[in-house]
Amino acid sequence: MKNIILILSLLSILALAACGGKETAPAKPANPNGLTDFEMENGIGPVKEKIQLAEINMDMAAKGEATFIAKCAPCHKLDKRLVGPAQRYTADRRTPEYILNMIMNPDEMTKLHPTGRKMLAEYLAPMTNMNLTLEQSKEVLEYLRKIAKEGHEQNIVADPVYRNAANQE
Amino acid sequence: MKSYSKTALAVLFVLLLSLVFFGCQQKPGGGAIGQSTAEKAFVAPGEYDSHYAFISGGFSGQLAIHGLPSGRLFKVIPVFSVDAEKAWGFNEETKPMLQTSHGFIPWDDSHHPDLSQTNGVIDGRWCFINANNTPRVARISLQTFETEEILEIPNSAGNHSSSFVTENTEYVVAGTRFSVPVPQRDMPIAEYKGNFKGTLSFIKIDPEHGHMNVEFQILMPGFNYDLTHPGRGKSHGWMFFTTYNTEEANTLLEVNASQNDKDYIAAINWKKAEEYIKAGKFKTLPSKYAHNVYDEGTHSAATTMEKEVRVLDPAELPGLVYFLPTPKSPHGCDVDPSGEYIVGSGKLAAALTVHSFTKILKAIEEEKFDEHKYGIPVLNFEAINAGTVEQPGLGPLHTEFDGKGNAYTTFFISSEVVKWKLGTWEVLDRKPTYYSVGHLMIPGGNSRQPFGKYLLAMNKITKDRYLPTGPEVCQSAQLYDISGDKMELILDFPTIGEPHYAAGCPAELIMPNSKKYYKIEENNHPYVTRSEADSRVVREGKNVHVYMTMIRSHFSPDNIEGIKVGDRVYFHVTNLEQDYDVPHGIAVLGATTSELLIMPGQTETFVWEPKEVGVWPFYCTDFCSALHQEMQGYVRVSPENSNVKLTWTLDGE
Numbered sequence: 109m110k111n112i113i114l115i116l117s118l119l120s121i122l123a124l125a126a127c128g129g130k131e132t133a134p135a136k137p138a139n140p141n142g143l144t145d146f147e148m149e150n151g152i153g154p155v156k157e158k159i160q161l162a163e164i165n166m167d168m169a170a171k172g173e174a175t176f177i178a179k180c181a182p183c184h185k186l187d188k189r190l191v192g193p194a195q196r197y198t199a200d201r202r203t204p205e206y207i208l209n210m211i212m213n214p215d216e217m218t219k220l221h222p223t224g225r226k227m228l229a230e231y232l233a234p235m236t237n238m239n240l241t242l243e244q245s246k247e248v249l250e251y252l253r254k255i256a257k258e259g260h261e262q263n264i265v266a267d268p269v270y271r272n273a274a275n276q277e
Numbered sequence: 278m279k280s281y282s283k284t285a286l287a288v289l290f291v292l293l294l295s296l297v298f299f300g301c302q303q304k305p306g307g308g309a310i311g312q313s314t315a316e317k318a319f320v321a322p323g324e325y326d327s328h329y330a331f332i333s334g335g336f337s338g339q340l341a342i343h344g345l346p347s348g349r350l351f352k353v354i355p356v357f358s359v360d361a362e363k364a365w366g367f368n369e370e371t372k373p374m375l376q377t378s379h380g381f382i383p384w385d386d387s388h389h390p391d392l393s394q395t396n397g398v399i400d401g402r403w404c405f406i407n408a409n410n411t412p413r414v415a416r417i418s419l420q421t422f423e424t425e426e427i428l429e430i431p432n433s434a435g436n437h438s439s440s441f442v443t444e445n446t447e448y449v450v451a452g453t454r455f456s457v458p459v460p461q462r463d464m465p466i467a468e469y470k471g472n473f474k475g476t477l478s479f480i481k482i483d484p485e486h487g488h489m490n491v492e493f494q495i496l497m498p499g500f501n502y503d504l505t506h507p508g509r510g511k512s513h514g515w516m517f518f519t520t521y522n523t524e525e526a527n528t529l530l531e532v533n534a535s536q537n538d539k540d541y542i543a544a545i546n547w548k549k550a551e552e553y554i555k556a557g558k559f560k561t562l563p564s565k566y567a568h569n570v571y572d573e574g575t576h577s578a579a580t581t582m583e584k585e586v587r588v589l590d591p592a593e594l595p596g597l598v599y600f601l602p603t604p605k606s607p608h609g610c611d612v613d614p615s616g617e618y619i620v621g622s623g624k625l626a627a628a629l630t631v632h633s634f635t636k637i638l639k640a641i642e643e644e645k646f647d648e649h650k651y652g653i654p655v656l657n658f659e660a661i662n663a664g665t666v667e668q669p670g671l672g673p674l675h676t677e678f679d680g681k682g683n684a685y686t687t688f689f690i691s692s693e694v695v696k697w698k699l700g701t702w703e704v705l706d707r708k709p710t711y712y713s714v715g716h717l718m719i720p721g722g723n724s725r726q727p728f729g730k731y732l733l734a735m736n737k738i739t740k741d742r743y744l745p746t747g748p749e750v751c752q753s754a755q756l757y758d759i760s761g762d763k764m765e766l767i768l769d770f771p772t773i774g775e776p777h778y779a780a781g782c783p784a785e786l787i788m789p790n791s792k793k794y795y796k797i798e799e800n801n802h803p804y805v806t807r808s809e810a811d812s813r814v815v816r817e818g819k820n821v822h823v824y825m826t827m828i829r830s831h832f833s834p835d836n837i838e839g840i841k842v843g844d845r846v847y848f849h850v851t852n853l854e855q856d857y858d859v860p861h862g863i864a865v866l867g868a869t870t871s872e873l874l875i876m877p878g879q880t881e882t883f884v885w886e887p888k889e890v891g892v893w894p895f896y897c898t899d900f901c902s903a904l905h906q907e908m909q910g911y912v913r914v915s916p917e918n919s920n921v922k923l924t925w926t927l928d929g930e
């Protein structure tokens with residue numbers, strides 16, 4: 109079953125590549141695994157619409173930091189790759205919705221989403237679902253936004269997301 | 278696409294099955310089944326079974342969970358016997374569960390599971406099961422599928438007529454198979470008659486948490502109390518126990534307990550018993566019995582030693598107990614879904630005896646008593662008899678019901694299940710079992726509402742049924758489709774230990790409540806480590822407490838130094854995962870105990886007393902991810918007098 113999905117999705121990726129995305133093609137090629145355009149950009153999971161972001165909410169960020177230390181720190185550091193990627197600039201790299209979906213639905217994200225799949229191929233250990241609520245996930249998101257902002261202010265160098273040559277863009 | 282490939286698989290499987298059966302009509306034991314019949318038990322890979330079956334492990338002491346109709350084994354729940362795989366009885370948290378008034382006991386013999394009920398219908402909350410040898414009753418949660426409570430039964434010996442549940446789970450009962458001196462004392466065995474007593478215990482169940490408590494015991498004459506079933510519907514409030522050895526023999530029972538033409542079914546009016554208790558008509562006997570409760574919040578069990586029990590004496594309390602004469606050492610004692618018929622299976626009788634509850638009430642009212650035995654009225658047989666099933670087979674044991682007016686009885690000696698009709702007592706069908714069937718189970722069979730689609734027969738002997746495995750061969754269960762007029766054998770599967778009895782129900786009563794993981798915020802284990810940042814090692818004299826966490830796929834800490842020979846090292850290990858189906862395990866080289874197998878959000882503890890200097894590895898024992906093989910660590914053990922500092926690190930930090 110898994111192999112079939114894998115082969116099919118590889119085929120569809122190939123098909124995609126063969127179509128060539130550079131020129132504006134008359135008919136848009138299908139997304140892999142039947143993902144919608146929204147999902148391609150924002151991930152698969154409970155968050156299905158764009159959310160409105162305001163200024164970073166410091167109260168929420170503080171709660172998010174506590175959650176991060178308790179539930180995410182075993183696998184994520186800010187500026188160093190551990191089990192998963194360094195989290196300093198995740199908020200720059202991915203859309204807020206993508207981050208929320210990754211936190212709340214890592215299983216499908218790393219199976220069906222092309223970026224999630226690529227991350228899994230790089231890190232090999234699957235990101236665990238820590239069963240955060242949407243509220244808790246949003247707090248973590250505020251925290252991720254806050255540390256990215258601080259990173260820019262203090263000129264902290266980004267740890268590369270991909271080390272495995274095959275995964276490099 | 279998903280469903281397409283499932284169908285393809287199913288078709289392939291059925292093709293394979295048919296191939297197998299085509300070349301193989303002649304089996305040594307007979308009873309081979311054809312392709313279309315086999316399909317009835319076929320559950321395609323990836324599909325769910327429609328029913329749960331909780332099959333006791335007999336002398337394994339455990340409870341096995343199978344799916345029906347496929348017979349697939351999902352889990353063996355450790356109950357009365359230690360289980361190194363699950364650290365049951367090995368880790369610090371579960372050791373108290375196996376405590377008794379005789380000390381820690383690593384084994385027992387588990388016989389009769391029964392499911393909790395509300396209004397006479399199975400409610401999917403708990404499964405109860407008895408320990409035969411050192412009398413106990415266990416309660417298993419059907420949310421966590423773990424044993425949550427074990428209660429020892431005082432003044433009992435051979436807790437066989439147990440654990441059967443009343444219509445609203447008011448009580449679970451526990452009748453003694455052996456009569457013994459009550460209270461126990463040093464006396465000649467030959468003075469058994471008249472001096473030994475049998476107790477029937479009524480264990481009250483707290484409706485909210487299921488907690489058990491011996492509410493009262495009825496002190497009965499020194500017979501053997503074999504099996505029991507609760508009244509239901511019109512007979513709710515009564516409990517019926519079969520007896521044998523009413524001769525009160527104490528040796529060669531094989532011969533000496535088979536003298537009387539009739540033994541009894543003891544009918545207990547437990548509503549009356551409640552009145553007598555309320556009125557203070559009980560004696561309080563000093564006794565000693567263990568009550569072990571596992572707390573899901575602390576993930577730990579504790580033992581309380583109970584000190585007394587309330588006893589009712591039926592000789593002095595009219596209306597509490599009546600004896601129903603029943604031919605020849607009745608074994609099974611089964612009550613039909615309406616509560617009207619009480620079926621006694623006289624092991625050595627040629628016929629099945631059925632009593633009528635309506636007639637019993639009438640006979641009591643009219644005082645149709647033949648005699649009194651130890652002050653207990655014996656009702657007149659003809660006055661209460663509803664009918665007999667003549668010549669049904671040899672060695673009747675147990676009866677269950679399909680809810681459509683039919684009864685099904687197992688016959689041990691003639692190895693068959695016989696279907697007969699309630700009311701007309703005519704035999705409708707008979708099918709062989711392979712071989713020597715004991716109990717049978719129809720899902721919901723002990724309730725007002727049986728789900729009469731399947732019948733599971735449990736066999737003691739399998740001789741030529743499976744590939745041989747040396748002198749010891751498996752016992753088995755056989756599934757019959759009983760939806761038609763005739764029973765149809767559709768599956769035959771091996772079981773663990775002795776599949777003594779089973780309980781079953783449709784999956785939807787249980788499946789939605791099955792727990793997926795424990796919330797780490799709700800973990801109140803005294804040694805929990807809720808976050809990797811809190812992992813640490815603390816020395817208290819010779820005792821060292823390691824507060825360790827695990828998450829895919831590393832331990833924290835994973836390098837520990839400063840442990841010394843002669844220390845007692847407690848590994849308190851918390852699984853930080855918060856997702857379904859991500860357990861981790863841990864084992865240390867040379868630790869004289871089992872592994873731990875820790876569910877997400879749970880904490881467990883094992884003790885290690887290192888005796889050798891060296892650097893000893895530990896690792897995760899449950900294949901948890903692609904980097905599972907990397908989930909490991911080291912403990913450095915130094916000589917007793919060394920001054921290596923106590924340190925703990927992960928990734929050098």
Ligand SMILES: [Cu+2]
Nearest residue numbers: 861897901908
């Ligand atoms: Cu592991």
